[in-house]
Amino acid sequence: MRVPFSKMHGLGNDFVVLDARETALPAMSAARARALADRRTGVGCDQVILLEPSETCDFRMRIFNADGSEAGACGNASRAVALLHGEPARVETAGGVIALEPRGGGARVDMGTPRFDWEAIPLAYAMDTAAMPVGWGDLAEPLAVNVGNPHVVFFVEDADAVALDALGPEIEHDPLFPERVNVNVAQVRAPDHLALRVWERGAGLTRACGTGACASAVAAIRRKLAASPVTVSLPGGDLVIEWDGGQGPILMTGPASEAFRGEFEWDDFA
Template sequence: MPLLPFRKMHGLGNDFVVLDERAAPLGLTPARVAALADRRRGIGCDQLVSLEPAGAGADVFLRIRNPDGSEAGACGNATRCVAALIAAETGRRRVVVRTLAGDLPAEVHPDGSVTVDMGPPRLGWQEVPLAEPMDTLRLPLAAGAAEGPAACSMGNPHATFFVPDLDAVPVATLGPALERHPLFPERANIGFAQVLAPDRLRLVVWERGAGMTLACGSGACAALVNAHRRGLAGRRATVVLPGGELAIEWRAADGHVLMTGPVATAFTGQLDLAAYPA
């Protein structure tokens, strides 16, 4: 088997192995994805993403796979990275990235940052989804001293806890059990947010299937949406993540959530896919 080109990209340190399957499928089984994502025996990444044919109405289909081999419906940072790639290929600043969560329009700005329209948040309990009917503004779920989180879907399920001191929260201890809580039939991304000002939040996210990451784009969108729903923030805010800052806006005109932030290519290379378990 010939060597396969790949690209390692990241958005604020949330890193991805990017493979191109537009010409033909590569046989990316869950076991192979997990092996490639391994940071000691593989290339290492928070998610492995592949480019596939999109059909009419979009420039590319983005498939997102977690390090445990499971698929994610959406990933804001990966969408920004892929939008930048497609824009460079086509010479167009505006492109549409198709995902399992829907079509996401994106625009690459002159400074290299990328804005993605993540669409409207899904706020109903069935849309998150939750295991039973309840108000998604305040779930009956404990995490230490934090009050119950607010939940929404940004193409994938999110629960956001609002805490007075983010540095005091043992995210790595609480995250695994909360991700798999019976309330979340599809598991959930668990965010812990500290409101610094109505237009500035700090956030750490335990991502389902990936664990703690330096940045979670859809988690930042969910945090702003949930903070505004709780009356803690306005419709625009800078979300400060361990890897850097994202600008998030929950647009009043149509209810869509816009995310803006940088992207980067760390390196490119070639791999022998046959060397990884099928």
């Protein structure tokens, strides 16, 4: 069975997008997602994105990390899918309903409302998520928030100086986070500007993380370190995040690109 795909990226965070909205595909497995994501023997990507029909929205988007695990949301993939779809849409994800609006060479995405309750992150036990009384190495007292995916945000003096390749996996797999967690180190450059690096759950260090940008901007606004809109600079480029600091949705605006299209034999990636 020959299957077409689109290779896309948002600020270097790259995806293999499979469109099964009109022609169904066999069930996606963790092993197949890992095989497709492999950069030596597969197509290569940070996430495999599967588009399917939805009974409640225009379509459904499923997100498989490079390790085969399934994520609830992906901001960069949402912009890429908006570009591919070509018109505004409401999209069902495991993390909730989002709204896409293509804009120029990218999109504006309504990522839904952030959740701060410890059960919603989720954490293994109750604690204050605004300043968690925990630490790993030089990283301490993060803010935790769920923006479709669970995130912890550490504010640091120099984001580039943090050994995130070492601390990231340790924090991701800590028993405090029963569903694992995305790890963000954010540096406040100005009241409307953050520098950010992200260890992404199931993918590792990435050039950009849309939900990480949302989580970090929300954390900065909640701690009164920044005011909306916030430009978040990641290694792959900039995103603009808007949030009213209350019960409103997070709005993310940024670019996306299609790199190429191709096809593969489904059974070659079992």
